[in-house]
Amino acid sequence: MQGLLWASSRPRVAPLQWVACRFRQQVARPKPRSSQANSPYRKNNHAPGAPSGEYFGGLKTPHESNAFPGLKGHNLPLDTISAFFHSNAEKWVHRRVVHDRLVAFGAQPADATKLLAAFVRDVSSGFFNTPEAFEKYHLIKFTNTEGIEADVSFSNVFFRWLAVRGEASPSTAVLLRISEAASNLHPAEEYEGARKMRRKFVMHVGPTNSGKTYHALRALAAAPVGLYAGPLRLLAYEIWERLNLGQIAPLGATDEQIAEAAKVGSSVDNPFARPCNMITGEEQKIVETNAKVLSCTVEMLNLGHRVDVAVIDEIQMIADRDRGAAWTRAVLGLCAHEIHLCGEETSVPLIEKLLAETGDELVVNRYERLTPLTVEKKSLDGDLSGVMKGDCIVAFSRTAIFSMKKEIEALTGMRCAVVYGKLPPEIRSEQAALFNDPNSGYDVLIGSDAIGMGLNLKIRRIIFESVYKWSGPGIGRVIISVSQMKQIAGRAGRFGMQETDEVPGGFVTTLNPEDLPVLKKTLPIQIPPLPFARIAATRDQFSELAGYLPPTAATETVFLAHIHAGNLPIYCRASMPPSLSLICEYLDQQGYFTYWDRLQLIQAxxxxxxxxxxxxxxxxxxxxxxxxxxxxxxxxxxxxxxxxxxxxxxxxxxxxxxxxxxxxxxxxxxxxxxxxxxxxxxxxxxxxxxxxxxxxxxxxxxxxxxxxxxxxWCLEEMSLVKGTTAPVSKPAIVHWRSERDQKAAEMDESMGPSPSLQ
Structure with missing residues (x-):
């Protein structure tokens, strides 16, 4: 019956929303324009001795952690913020990148020097020592001051100070115009449609495998008009499929109705089936032209579309540096009578602050894990022969994934499905289905942190190949975040997906003994509340900022103006696209594009x-x-x-x-x-x-x-044991040692080389 669903859906070409128009001379392609002189983050603009980044694809890009060398104040206690600010302000002012950024914004070099000197004098004189100044200049934002965030926080304070204490000059006027254009103190007011409604928010929060999303989806399945928005195309696809095949019992359905629907099974003829369309950035599936339910990725939300019930998944991503603005936009601007937010407990205080501005109602439902999660007393001691049916080994190197696949298949005779970030979502879903099917012959799953979101998996036990992940040259291997470790470990013992003879519950351990104490210590840690939501520049803001900047300003400078000069609410910060320096410099070197062209290519x-x-x-x-x-x-x-x-x-x-x-x-x-x-x-x-x-x-x-x-086909052919599980002669025990000591594994799996099967 699934074939009927897929056959009935069809890709839809979006209506022509715009036709690129560009004024340019009828000559050969212009000489590539270098952004080197105008970009504050270029190699030659780094302070003496500061790391200048790495070569990538022939271009130079700095490491964000080096954006403010020497600052170590991540997650500062409240009572130490003022001391941190005063002890580091002069260090910030004397960085070459700070001066060059003001010049790139349009200030005269001499004026930029004077303004920065005046700022540091006020810091030294105690101007910022009062409780009133602490609040007015948002010094509390220094609670998160690692890398580029520290630079941004100092810049934000400087531009606030400039409006009050800056010496009058043409340069000051230019900088203040830019700051005004980049500012957005009341982001909720941008969404007039939502402000005309009295909305009700229902938050479903709890750990992985607590049923929070299940309850929200039941409300959606019962809604006359509704939508689901999630972070991944894979998730949007899953919800699209489940709604069309009647796999979600609507809220209010009786036990008798649920039993009757179960007799029909997953089918477009199921009484619970809802015609649902899907729209993501790369794919559209239209089952019915006027279907009343939509599944989409959060960036594709149409805020002008009124619905009865909306479900926004993984709400904690509202703080994500790159994509968080899409969740902020959804919370502030979605025109829905009832909005269900699913995610972690850490997001509740931040949502309360956002909704205090909108005046909307908020109800918080908290859930506990449905099945127990047990940390095993022992690791596998590096012995891959201890891997059992239903296990999932998590690694952070593509090389490690394929090497372990070979070892496990040779040692145990079990075939291994694989899931990792670079693998297309469609193939990840197929590999997950093979692992979940007890008759497929694929009894073990090996994956990266891609298993942590968007896949329903029948995992009995999670095994961490390592609790460390490669974070780039100059940084090396770092322990994965508490949130990430909890999310991955929580995938074990998925409720309702066990076989009938299995005891509900999940287990977690490590491959190597030295990692097990880290796991035991990390999982009980309580994650602090999210400190802020992300806000992105609108298209109008982008154009206005470009108009105020010098005509020769690089593309990156427009983004930096929004990030560094903008005045935002205390619980908001500007979005920061990854690899921004790299992408902007690359586009500027290709020739002259309109700002709209640049913005679209950066978002692609x-x-x-x-x-x-x-x-x-x-x-x-x-x-x-x-x-x-x-x-x-x-x-x-x-x-x-x-x-x-x-x-x-x-x-x-x-x-x-x-x-x-x-x-x-x-x-x-x-x-x-x-x-x-x-x-x-x-x-x-x-x-x-x-x-x-x-x-x-x-x-x-x-x-x-x-x-x-x-x-x-390639993944299937790479399994060493053909057909169903077959007994093989078991060789001597092979002890697997962490890839952290192997140079080949010290790469992010999305950047890794071709897998080595030696």
């Missing part, structure tokens, strides 16, 4: 951290600049991706019993196919926003489907 899901994809990114951007038309087939053929796909398909078509070419390397092709999939996802994302320049949507969808079949 280009895989900037995937070195293999850099050629494709360059080809997309350059072709769009030159012709405003991107031919997906010609581009993929030119870059060799179609050839790679066709090579895999040729081997897939080999007749049964005929040996494949000896030199065929599944892991090598897998890496390229994953990158190809990312590139097609970008093309689809752009096609929904600009179908004139990216018109081959149907063709891209077909390529994507071919890719997913090839990816699934």
């Amino acid at each position: 899901p280009f895989p900037w951290r995937d070195r293999m994809a850099l050629d494709a990114i360059t080809e997309f951007v350059a072709t769009y600049y030159q012709t405003m038309y991107v031919d997906v087939t010609a581009t993929m053929r030119k870059l060799g991706y179609l050839d790679k796909l066709e090579a895999v398909e040729l081997v897939m078509q080999t007749a049964a019993g005929v040996k494949r070419p000896k030199r065929f390397n599944h892991s090598f092709h897998l890496d390229g196919l994953e990158t190809f999939h990312k590139i097609l996802v970008v093309y689809l994302w752009l096609s929904y926003r600009n179908p004139v320049s990216y018109p081959a949507q149907d063709l891209a969808v077909k390529m994507k489907e071919r890719l997913e079949r090839a990816l699934h």
Whole structure:
């Protein structure tokens, strides 16, 4: 019956919302404009001795943790904030990057020097020592002062001070205009439709596997008009499927109705089935043109669409540096009579502050875990032969994932499904289904932290290969966050997914004994409340800021003006897109784009951290600049991706019993196919926003489907034990030692090399 659902849905081309218009001379492509002189974060602008970042794709990008060297005041106690501010203000003022940023905003160099000197004199004289000043200048924001956040907090204080104490000059006037354009003290007032409504918020908070999302979805299934918004395409897809197949019993359904629906099973004919459409940034599935229920990613919310019930998932992501603004926008602007927020307890105080501004009603429902979670007394002592059916091993290196897959399959005879970040969501879902199916022969799951969100998994035990994760050159390996460790561990013992003969509950341990004390110490830690929500610049703000900045201002400078000069509520901070310096400099070097073009390209899901994809990114951007038309087939053929796909398909078509070419390397092709999939996802994302320049949507969808079949086949063929679980002779015990001592594992799994199966 699922086939009927999928067959009835169809991709929809979004209506033409805009046609890119650009005034430019009828000459050859302009000489690339370097943003080096105007960007405050470039190598030559670093303070003497400050780390200057790393080379990536031929460009230079700084590490955010080095944005303010020497500051170690992360999560400062309230009574130490003032001392921290006074002892570090002069250090901040004397950084070259601070002076250069003001000049990039339009201040004269001499004026910038004078203003910074006056600011530090006021700090030294005790101007900020009073309780009134502490509150007025939002010094409490220094509670989170690690890396770039410290720089931003000092900048925010400086611009607030400038409006009160700044010496009158043309430079001061320019900086204050920029600050006014970047400020947003009452973000709720932007959403007139929501302000005309009296909304009711219901928060469902609790640990992983507590049933919080289940209760919210039941309210949605009973709503005349409703929507679901989550952080992942995978989650949007899951809810879309469950609603269409009647897998969610609506609130108010009787036991008799639930029993009758169970007899029908998952089907579009189930009495609980609700026609539901899906819209994400890269994909749209339309079951009915006027379906009353929608499942989407949170960035795709249409705030003008009125609904009875809305469900916003993973609300704690409202504080995420990159994407949190989408959750803030949903909370403040969604036109729904009843809004259900699902997530962690840590988000409750912040939501209370936001809703105090809107005047909306708030009810908080708290849940406890439905099944017990037990930390085992012993680790596996590095012995992968101790892995059992239903186990999930979590690693943070793609190399480690595939190496352990080989070892476990050789030692135990059990086949391993794999889930990691670079794997397309569709393939992750297929691998999860194989693991969940007791008859598939896939009894073990090996994955990255990608298992922590968006997949329902029948995991009996979580095993951490390591509790450390690579955080980049200059930082090294760090212990994963408390929140992340709790979320991953909580995936064990999923309620309602055990076999009939299994005792409900989950277990968690580590592969190596030295990691188990860290796990035991971390899991009981209470996570502090979220300190702030993120706010992004609107399109109008972006244009206004660009108008006030010098004509030669780099793209990055527009974002920095919003981040550093804006005056926001005390519980809000500006969004900070990842790799901003890298992306903006890259776009500026390609030629002159309108600010709208730049903003859209920055928002596009280009895989900037995937070195293999850099050629494709360059080809997309350059072709769009030159012709405003991107031919997906010609581009993929030119870059060799179609050839790679066709090579895999040729081997897939080999007749049964005929040996494949000896030199065929599944892991090598897998890496390229994953990158190809990312590139097609970008093309689809752009096609929904600009179908004139990216018109081959149907063709891209077909390529994507071919890719997913090839990816699934590659993963299946990489299992060393064919068919169902088969007994194998058990070799001597192999002790697995953490990858932390191996250089190859010291990479983020999204940036890792082709898996090594040595």
